[in-house]
Amino acid sequence: MKRYVKIYIRLLHLNFSSLLAYRANFVNSLISSSVWGGFSIISILLLTSRSSSLFGWSRHDIIFLTCSYSIIIGIFHTFFSRNFEHFSRVVDLGELDTLLIKPIDSQFFISLRYINYASIIRIVVGFFLVGYLLKGEALSFVQLFGYGTMMFFGLITLYALWYIITSFTIWLSRLSNIVEFLFTITNVSRFPPQMYREFSWYVFLFLFPLTLIIATPTKFLINKIDFPDVLILIITASVLFIVSRFFWKLALRFYTSASS
Amino acid sequence: MKLYWQVAKNMWDQAIAYRLSFVIFRLRNLFWILTMYFLWVYALPHGKVLFGYNQSQILTYILGGAFLSSLIMATRSQDIATEINEGNLSNFLLRPIGFLRYYFARDLGDKAMNIFFSIFELTIVFLILRPNLFLQTSPVLLLLTLVFSLSGTLLFFFFSVLLGFIGFWSTETWGPRFIFYQLLNFLAGTLFPLDIIPKPLYTVVSYLPFPYLLYFPMKVYLGQLSTIEMVKGMAISCIWIVVLYAVTQFVWKRGLRVYTAQGR
Numbered sequence: 363m364k365r366y367v368k369i370y371i372r373l374l375h376l377n378f379s380s381l382l383a384y385r386a387n388f389v390n391s392l393i394s395s396s397v398w399g400g401f402s403i404i405s406i407l408l409l410t411s412r413s414s415s416l417f418g419w420s421r422h423d424i425i426f427l428t429c430s431y432s433i434i435i436g437i438f439h440t441f442f443s444r445n446f447e448h449f450s451r452v453v454d455l456g457e458l459d460t461l462l463i464k465p466i467d468s469q470f471f472i473s474l475r476y477i478n479y480a481s482i483i484r485i486v487v488g489f490f491l492v493g494y495l496l497k498g499e500a501l502s503f504v505q506l507f508g509y510g511t512m513m514f515f516g517l518i519t520l521y522a523l524w525y526i527i528t529s530f531t532i533w534l535s536r537l538s539n540i541v542e543f544l545f546t547i548t549n550v551s552r553f554p555p556q557m558y559r560e561f562s563w564y565v566f567l568f569l570f571p572l573t574l575i576i577a578t579p580t581k582f583l584i585n586k587i588d589f590p591d592v593l594i595l596i597i598t599a600s601v602l603f604i605v606s607r608f609f610w611k612l613a614l615r616f617y618t619s620a621s622s
Numbered sequence: 623m624k625l626y627w628q629v630a631k632n633m634w635d636q637a638i639a640y641r642l643s644f645v646i647f648r649l650r651n652l653f654w655i656l657t658m659y660f661l662w663v664y665a666l667p668h669g670k671v672l673f674g675y676n677q678s679q680i681l682t683y684i685l686g687g688a689f690l691s692s693l694i695m696a697t698r699s700q701d702i703a704t705e706i707n708e709g710n711l712s713n714f715l716l717r718p719i720g721f722l723r724y725y726f727a728r729d730l731g732d733k734a735m736n737i738f739f740s741i742f743e744l745t746i747v748f749l750i751l752r753p754n755l756f757l758q759t760s761p762v763l764l765l766l767t768l769v770f771s772l773s774g775t776l777l778f779f780f781f782s783v784l785l786g787f788i789g790f791w792s793t794e795t796w797g798p799r800f801i802f803y804q805l806l807n808f809l810a811g812t813l814f815p816l817d818i819i820p821k822p823l824y825t826v827v828s829y830l831p832f833p834y835l836l837y838f839p840m841k842v843y844l845g846q847l848s849t850i851e852m853v854k855g856m857a858i859s860c861i862w863i864v865v866l867y868a869v870t871q872f873v874w875k876r877g878l879r880v881y882t883a884q885g886r
Contacts, residue, residue, distance in 0.1 A: 386792065386794045387794055387797075389797075390794050390796070390797025390798075391797065393797060393801065394797050394800045394801055394804075397800075397801050397804050397805075398800075398804055401804050401807065401808050404808070405807075405808065405813055405814070408814065408818060408819060409661075409665065409814060411818075413665065413672070416664060416665055417664055534642060536640065536642065536643065537642060537643065537646065538643065539643050539646050539647055539650075540646060542646075542647070542650060543646050543647075543649060543650045543653075546650040546653055546654055547650075547653060549654070549657065550657060553657070553661060557660050557661060557664055558660065
């Protein structure tokens with residue numbers, strides 16, 4: 363464990379160095395992230411401007427949900443999503459060979475080696491807006507702790523789902539746009555879960571984990587949390603994470619390598 | 623003409639060659655349409671009016687907009703920047719092919735493929751959800767919708783090509799394109815009809831080219847614009863087409879001066 367912490371700190375340093383080397387890319391990402399964050403919040407403000415509640419959530423609650431989305435997706439984009447963007451190329455070009463022979467857990471390395479510092483702006487914007495919406499209203503320790511913990515489990519759920527789905531590239535290495543599909547379905551989590559009950563049950567079942575990722579932590583902020591909500595997210599995150607490990611190991615058995 | 627027809631056909635064949643990627647792309651679109659559909663079904667229950675729209679009008683706007691975007695916004699011109707950065711542009715310069723015409727033909731092939739699948743998907747959505755849609759019966763308005771859609775297609779094409787031309791000066795082209803798509807979501811009325819935004823802001827936006835990509839064709843279809851508004855809209859749209867065409871030609875010539883065929 364200690365070794366992995368050391369490796370990760372080294373990766374943080376290396377990624378910071380590459381950020382300094384590719385400054386234009388960093389500025390690009392920074393502006394894009396700010397625009398994206400700004401537009402998603404403005405859209406929801408407009409959509410809810412003339413209705414006091416939607417799907418059983420008040421306008422205030424939905425805006426909190428959007429801010430939480432900005433924070434959690436910001437964290438996800440900072441630490442994970444760039445790795446998934448590289449996934450199909452790593453498999454398709456046979457780069458996975460060099461990765462597998464390293465004395466390190468392959469899932470750890472393939473999913474954590476790139477860090478996109480520019481996305482931190484989304485986290486900052488999200489926290490700033492949450493602070494603004496609270497208008498000096500103090501949060502209890504339980505609320506803060508619950509928000510942080512549920513955010514952690516939400517991120518594990520999102521990570522595991524992305525990992526399971528991108529693992530399919532081992533069989534279908536040409537599936538380079540699977541990540542774009544994942545970006546789209548992750549959007550599901552920005553709306554209240556009640557909205558998706560209208561989908562057929564099997565679609566809802568598929569979307570169910572996604573609907574928990576943002577909604578459950580947000581419920582802590584707005585004091586609407588129930589014990590079952592907490593339990594469901596923890597169980598979902600744990601099960602999906604274990605499945606992602608098993609599925610990756612299973613997928614590797616079918617990896618045929620390329621170019622080597 | 624025959625040459626460009628072949629280019630469009632090649633594009634269709636290419637999409638078929640990478641079937642799974644294309645299916646994933648369409649699935650992504652379908653997913654987004656359903657999300658927006660359910661959002662509006664809930665936000666605007668049957669019998670209620672919000673922002674001057676009833677449920678039937680708003681669902682027509684969302685689903686019709688989704689269909690139109692596969693005509694207007696389907697493009698392959700994002701490849702232009704890569705062609706420039708990898709030096710492949712030299713292949714075009716050596717051959718008797720018009721660069722813009724080549725890419726427009728490619729776009730047409732891509733659009734044909736997307737329209738075909740869009741009809742298929744929307745039919746499924748219609749059969750399953752049976753949404754209460756608004757059907758325009760006036761042939762004049764239907765024809766005008768088509769005309770506005772075609773002008774929107776040209777506007778989008780010039781924008782997309784110009785974004786690709788950034789490749790002449792920088793390898794970092796994804797950022798501006800990403801921001802452009804975010805702007806489109808907002809200012810072209812992809813996510814919601816533009817007239818729900820505050821009036822002063824709407825007035826400013828109506829002089830920009832973005833509303834004429836999607837919002838205007840859909841408003842014409844819904845029959846919610848007066849003749850004067852339509853004439854004004856068409857005039858603004860035409861002015862932007864001319865301006866963007868001139869800018870595209872200017873940037874192309876300037877770009878070629880700095881093109882170094884890097885990597886060749």
